[in-house]
Amino acid sequence: MEQYYGTGRRKAAIARVFLRPGNGRIIVNGKDFQTYFRGIFKGVQALEPLKVTGTAGRYDALITVEGGGPTGQSDAIQLGVARALVKVDPNFRATLKKGGYLTRDARIVERKKYGLHKARRAPQFSKR
Numbered sequence: 001m002e003q004y005y006g007t008g009r010r011k012a013a014i015a016r017v018f019l020r021p022g023n024g025r026i027i028v029n030g031k032d033f034q035t036y037f038r039g040i041f042k043g044v045q046a047l048e049p050l051k052v053t054g055t056a057g058r059y060d061a062l063i064t065v066e067g068g069g070p071t072g073q074s075d076a077i078q079l080g081v082a083r084a085l086v087k088v089d090p091n092f093r094a095t096l097k098k099g100g101y102l103t104r105d106a107r108i109v110e111r112k113k114y115g116l117h118k119a120r121r122a123p124q125f126s127k128r
Contacts, residue, residue, distance in 0.1 A: 008080030013068030017080035022060030
């Protein structure tokens with residue numbers, strides 16, 4: 001049985017995506033996709049690469065995602081799905097690249113500095 005793999009990362013989240021020919025079942029960490037991302041609009045956007053390439057009902061996805069929150073996880077899944085689809089058919093690359101699905105969003109949380117409350121928030125100024 002053929003299987004295609006793609007890794008996606010965003011913020012602190014890492015997603016491992018396995019695509020297999022099937023009927024469109026998507027499992028995230030052992031749960032159904034709709035159950036895992038219940039009521040989160042970002043979750044729906046994670047499957048956008050499948051819709052853009054027209055492969056929405058043709059592949060089953062087995063996804064393990066860890067770290068981060070719902071937003072980072074859904075974005076990591078999106079990148080992982082896109083990378084796996086490129087391995088399915090290299091002709092999808094142009095379509096996915098144009099949509100911006102193959103670009104890794106490198107923005108992460110800035111570290112806290114000493115003498116400050118947060119990364120940039122300084123203590124309140126006191127004249128006296």
